[in-house]
Amino acid sequence: MLLRxxxxxxxxxxxxxxxxxxxxxxxxxxxxxxxxxxxxxxDDAVEADAETVVAGLHRAQVANIVGTESVAVAVEAGLVDEETVLEFDETRHAQLLWL
Structure with missing residues (x-):
């Protein structure tokens, strides 16, 4: 996954x-x-494993997540509700906003 x-x-x-x-x-x-x-x-994007992605999402005030694997990581970590995930053609998209 790419994390920025x-x-x-x-x-x-x-x-x-x-x-x-x-x-x-x-x-x-x-x-x-x-x-x-x-x-x-x-240049600011890095290849990241699931643990690194979850840590980055915890630091975010706002996050945009695209792709079957990336969205699955956010859902499995309990950061995104499966019911709020959008389906686009062959991929998935989710947004995260911490208030």
Missing amino acids: ERETPKGTLVSVCDPDCLGETYEDGPVTLTVSEEFYGG
Whole structure:
């Protein structure tokens, strides 16, 4: 999985995606999801195992998670409710917001 963390004026923003999702665009009716290199990849992104991804998600104020494996890790860790996961073509997407 690719993990990217960055500081914003609103706190830590974390993006996680399965590597095979990078550069892809997924559709669900009129809604599209583009997994861009600028947001999910780049020099700040690191390859991460499940434990590292979960730690990063715990540090996030906001997180975007794309890919079957990445979303499964967040669900299994109890950070994302399975019922809130969106299905896009062949992949899954979830968002996390700590209030």
